[in-house]
Amino acid sequence: MDQPLIQIKNATKNFADVRVLDGVNLSIYRGQITSIIGQSGTGKSVLLKHIIGLLQPDSGQVLFDGRSLGAMKKDERKALKRKFSYVFQDTALFDFLNVAENVALPLVENANHNEAKVKEQVQAKLNQLDLYEIEHKYPAQLSGGMKKRVALARALVTDPEIVLFDEPTTGLDPIRKTAVHSMISDYQQRFGFTGIIVSHEIPDVFFISQRVAMLDEGQIRFEGTPEELQQTTDPVVRNFIRGLESPHDELTGVASxxxxxxxxxxxxxxxxxxxxxxxxxxxxxxxxxxxxxxxxxxxxxxxxxxxxxxxxxxxxxxxxxxxxxxxxxxxxxxxxxxxxxxxxxxxxxxxxxxxxxxxxxxxxxxxxxxxxxxxxxxxxxxxxxxxxxxxxxxxxxxxxxxx
Amino acid sequence: MQLRTALKNPTVALGHYTITFIQDMGRIALFFLKGFLLIFSIPLQINKVLQQIYFIGMKSIFVICLTGGFTGMVLGLQGYYLLVKYGSTGVLGSAVALSLIREMGPVLTAIMVIARGGSAMAAEIGIMRISEQIDALETMDIDPIRFLVSPRIAAALISFPLLTALFDVVGILGGYLTGSVLLGLNPGLYFTRVETSVAMVDVTGGFVKSLVFAVIVVSICCYQGFYTHTRAEFGAKGVSQSTTSAVVLSCVLVLIADYALTTFLL
CATH class of the missing domain: 3.30.70.270 (Reverse transcriptase/Diguanylate cyclase domain)
Structure with a gap:
């Protein structure tokens, strides 16, 4: 296999007396979607924040193309950061900006932008996510599902190379949930971005992932393809998957x-x-x-x-x-x-x-x-x-x- | 530090709190410095600065006029009854104008803006912090200090002196209202005294104070909101604590700074 795009080596993180990450080793490969699964509160979001640099590990390293952030020059760090995009669990939309301004913000603030072009890009992205006639509404006026989609639009509007999704479908109905999954998969095939998804949507998320990693007690318990995951004999992994899997597929109503x-x-x-x-x-x-x-x-x-x-x-x-x-x-x-x-x-x-x-x-x-x-x-x-x-x-x- | 430990070792506690306070002041100073320098980074955020001037300055005009007017009126009243004992009511104009321009104008304006704008700044930025909006800015490679703090610093530096001037003018008119209209002092005498006693150095001193207060208020209020997540309490409680300490700390520091500045300026 090629060299991983992102490599987390032996990362540990403590919050006060609680050890959240306890020597995490994980490789993320270019152009693939990797799902991170695990019980609630095991530190999946914390791991994601380490990848984008919102949190720093107490020990261990996060390497990009084999190099750590510390070893890069300021310009290189800036260029790398611009390749990333992040979809927050609670959307993190700016409540004082309307939908169009929220989605346009990463374009307006970072580049020599052309107002008409930005407007066009924002409109296109909103339409792709079935968001019509809400440009002038504020986040507080939207439903939970709509907010999620606006957050997705904001993350994808810059055509990023690496997208981190923190539970992008929690709180959505089955149709919108699978629509978001199919959209992520579709975009990934079209633009070839590298995706990292923290999710509880099992088995739906396996349909769009090329790799799956399970985080348990601060460590990566399993790392491999979805097929390897189905065949694993590790009782902890099997119990976790079985516990979450419903006997029926949520979208179609047929068996899982x-x-x-x-x-x-x-x-x-x-x-x-x-x-x-x-x-x-x-x-x-x-x-x-x-x-x-x-x-x-x-x-x-x-x-x-x-x-x-x-x-x-x-x-x-x-x-x-x-x-x-x-x-x-x-x-x-x-x-x-x-x-x-x-x-x-x-x-x-x-x-x-x-x-x-x-x-x-x-x-x-x-x-x-x-x-x-x-x-x-x-x-x-x-x-x-x-x-x-x-x-x-x-x-x-x-x-x-x-x- | 826990209360029990502090009571057992008061000297240690005193040292601990002093060091923490000085460290905090250092951090606030660096925070302000970064925010101030980023005001001039290209492209200039003129729209955001104008929005903040509208919020900090324009929306405070009513409350400043109200407090300025009543402060002037009460100064006129108290001054008159004090001066009448010595038969020198003629200097009422000087007394009202000088105490307003040198002292009460900058201080009371700062305190009113803390109550109106400072608390709002701390709460607004605090809520953005706990709802991960500031993290979202970082993930988009937008400097949150430039985006949130710099426009507020620029707006405060512009608004504070102007609000202070307004406070002074309305206050002098308030003094005239009680001194001349109600108590019958010659209006010509009142305004002549104002004109002859106020020197440019008094006005400049008042503006210097208001600029220093602007720096204190905006950096403390923004800092408290910005670092809400580092508090012991989380969520809404954290934001309420940040807002309270922003208001209390900036009021106290404005008064301390006022004393220090007066010592230098007199």
């Missing part, structure tokens, strides 16, 4: 990923020991990003929710559908072979009501909603991993709808 995986394991066991066949169908919304861009992230998430609800209505009670990824829904069909699974897909494509699915996307532009389906029948010697890889390979776009 972990419940789906368990169901897959059970069906495989039944096949191996009782010769009961089963198939899986992976439905992927191929162009969710386009829907997001054209109609907004909230509309995109609404479309995904409507689609999931449509799939749920079309499965039998013995079938299980669960959220497999940001834009993927998997259906486990017991006592079904590949042919019957194909018939199930045909039924879905016949019953699909385009208007109902895109009802949340209020836009005059032409929208397309493309779904790809992959079908795989399990064999006695199948492994879950190979089955999932197979189903991913056999994807063909099988319906497309336009409004």
């Amino acid at each position: 990923q972990s419940l789906g995986q368990k169901r897959l394991a059970r069906e495989l066991f039944r096949l191996q020991h009782h010769s009961r066949p089963f198939s899986i169908v992976l439905l992927t919304v191929e162009n969710l990003e386009d829907v997001d861009r054209i109609a907004g992230h909230v509309a995109g998430q609404k479309a995904l929710r409507n689609f999931a609800s449509f799939v749920k209505q079309n499965v039998y009670i013995t079938d299980t559908c669960f959220r497999y990824d940001m834009n993927k829904i998997m259906v486990v069909l017991p006592d079904t072979d590949a042919g019957q699974a194909r018939q199930f897909c045909d039924k879905l494509s016949r019953n699909l009501d385009t208007d109902a699915i895109l009802s949340g996307a209020e836009t005059r532009k032409r929208l397309c909603f493309a779904v790809a389906a992959g079908i795989a029948q399990a064999q006695k010697d199948s492994q879950i991993e190979t089955l999932l890889t197979d189903v991913g390979k056999q994807q063909n776009i099988f319906w497309e709808c336009q409004i």
